[in-house]
Amino acid sequence: MDLKGAVALVTGGNGGLGQRICHALAREGAHVAVMYARSRDQAESVASELTSRYQINARAFACDITDGAAVDRLVGEVTRAFGHLDVLVNDAAYNVSIPFGDLDNLTLEAWDKIMAINLTGPMRLTKAVAPVMKAQGRGRIINIASVAGLSPTGSSIAYAVSKAGLIHLTRCMAVALAPETRVNCVAPGLLDGTRATANLRAEQIERSASGSLLKRPADKDDCADMVVAMCRTETMTGQTVVIDSGRIFH
Template identity: 35%
Template structure:
């Protein structure tokens, strides 16, 4: 229960959903957690602190460079360092499934700003702190969809495909500084947002489960073990990789 003892971990998009599950699981392993979200993360922080761990919430727009910089500064001011960044914030469950010809360009730009520019901007905000200590872990969250070419969500699938390339290139740039960069790629997870999106559940759940070797719904808790592996020193000699966790729908 102490794999992350004393580590300082920033998790974007952690005020609710899968991000909140990540935050509580990381805290339970001894880490100090920064909940960075455009939404209010105080309830997640209160729950973490009630368990005896330390946490901080900061309002963060991951697509904004100044906001990301303020996030990193707040983490260092409170906890003295940054060891892990989990780039979880993304636009997904609120999207309407539709043909690529029907996607509004403003929506396309918004998805790219959060899902692609966000991890880039946040990585750039924490990298100087990680370089200075010659240690760091950056975990980007992609998806199984780029491996499948899932239709009717072209902007989302494209954004998550970009994360695979971002991870590989960033791993090359940061490896000499003791910083590992990897990707966690979940399948269709029954997060709060997905459960609330009836259309998405109706159109995707049955075919996704049918494609899996382990034929059941995926829950947020299924991601905790792989996430802790990537965030801890257990994966110290691993970088530039993508770990797909989806019950065997994608095998690569």
């Protein structure tokens, strides 16, 4: 897909990785819908910067992706505002730190919230954009998972399971939406400068990075560039690409 003139909806577009994805898509000439759940000012600032820097159209849209009616409204609003919708990037996520051995604090409330945002939310969004992309005869859906979905790691069991589910949702939706829509997934390792690492000390990040072949955290720009590559490709679907500086082999 040629991204020049395409329209991309990026959930969590005001976050650390989400912003990089928005910039990478806009740099290729795509118009961008920056979706946020909170931090309206930040999302509008991102949209304004995209518009001025890349001479494309960008707007901020609020949505609670745990609300099915709100998701349907969002897709309708974006489609009406831009005229079409070609790319969905499911980057919005939620996490809370609960050590794997601390099952007492792995409450159903925490589990349900993580699943609702990290797994059910992308499923709702995918279902909502599917008929739009089918009618257009083309579409790209890219899910942002995590290496925690491929190995029992991460800040909580619920987070790891939600990302494992998102990886398999990618495969299943690739089957369901072929041949018009390609569905792929990026699974980053530890990314410095994101909400997920905001509470980690520098030495914790360095210690984690030292366990990788490249001795460094994963790079947000590499992840954003992979999203662009997944949009461009014509014969890739149902796949998950790991970007983690060589910590796990998938």
